[in-house]
Structure formats: C-alpha cells, structure tokens
Amino acid sequence: MDKKDKSSVPYLMSFSGSSPEDVEHAKSFWRSLNLHPPLESRLVSADIRQRLRVATVRPKNDELAIECPASENERFMKQAHEQEKADERIKYRALAQQREQVLNLLYRQRAQRMAKEMISRNHR
Template identity: 40%
Template sequence: MESPEELGADLMVFAGSSERDVLCSKIFWSSLTLQPPLESRLVSGNMKQRLRPAGEPRLGKNYTQQQLEDLKTEYFLLEAQREQDIEQRDRYLQKAKRREEIMALLKRQREDRIQKELVSLGHRPVIAEDEPRVSTPDTDVLEDIQAVKQLS
C-alpha cells in the first residue's frame, strides 16, 4: 500500500501535457499553498523571541569595567571643567587689563585738564564783588507776603 505522501505526490496529474508544462504547473500550484495566519503562529520570524543557546558567552560588563568607565568619564568631565575655568580666568584678566588701561587714560585726561586750568588761571579776569548782590523782589511777591502776614 502507498503512503499518504506518495498519494499526495500523484494527485497532480496532467494528462496529455508536455513535461515542461507539467513542471510549471506543479511549481505554480505548490506556490499557492496558504500559510497559516500570522496570529496563529507561535513564533514570528521577524521578532526576536527565541532564547539564546546555552553555550553563548555573555557580553555584560562586570563591576570593575563599569568603575573604570565611570572614572574615565569623570576624568573627562573634570578636564573639560578645568579648561573652561582657565578660559574664564583669561577672559577676566583681559577685562581687568582693559579696565586698568581705561582708568589710566581717564587719569591722564584729568591731569591734562587740571594743567590747562592752571595755565589759564593767570589770564582770567578778576570780578570784584564788594557788595553782595541783593535781588529786588517783585511787587506781586511783596503783596503776597503782606497778605499772608495779615492772615495770621
């Protein structure tokens, strides 16, 4: 008796067809077999659902490697901070130098102005002020003052 596999292979019979047509039609009909729906599969081919084989070595880092990396990172950050501090100190020194230059310039200008005033002091006209100037108040103001005195 024939096995079920042999029976299934003989079910495709093309009577009176050439060998090439039979081969093409077998390929065509075998390609039309439906795959089960994706939801009914236990494992999808595109997802990583499989466990690793037992013999594979783990690539995890141990504690000392992690400490070394932390130290390297900390050293890198400290170096960057030190460089920033140096740059900031240089900027402050440049600003202080600029300020000193400005202060020296202002001092020179003041000294020049004082020197010029001393030179011109001997050539100023002298204004005699024998009597202090007394301004005469207007009549309106005098009337207002007398009106205020009468009220009190």
C-alpha cells in the same frame, strides 16, 4: 478544474478534458515559477533588523575602570574651563585698568587745557 491524484503532491490541480500536451505545459509553467509572498506578509525578513542587540552585563570592576577615566576627563575639562574663566577675568581687568588710565589722562589733559585757557583769557 478537478483535483486529482492527491497522494503524489498535495494541492496539485490538473485540468480535466485537456490534452496531455497542455497539461505538460501547465505543469512545466507552474514548476518554473517560484512565487514568494510579499515582504509585508512575511513574519521574518532578512531586509529588516527585527532584533535589538542584547546588552552585555559587565563585572563591577570593569565599570569602575571605565568610570574613572570619564570622571578624570570631566575633572580635567572643568579645571580647563575654570582656568579659561580666570584668564578671561584677568584680561578684562587689564582692559578696565587701561581704560581707567586713558580716562585719567584725558581728564588731566582737559584740566591742563582749561588752566591754559584761563591764563590766556586774562591776557586778552
């Protein structure tokens, strides 16, 4: 292979000693191909997001407006959580009182039964 005719197209190669028909076939073949480098060798790729979005700087008034609803929301959620805790405490206190009442009733019934058994033992 010899490099010929560098003035028309750079890096163009031609075959010396080949028939003009073979040269035309080779030229048409190389013109038809459009070879791209592999994706890894490219510096920039359309498939890969290479840049991060740039954060916008907001004025301080907007920051305060955004923070206020968030703090109101947090305050509301905290109040709701505290209310749920209070309701739960009330429920457990009611259950404890009911349990205490049941235990007192059982104690009284036991005492009455024991008293009746003492009376019946005396009559046997």
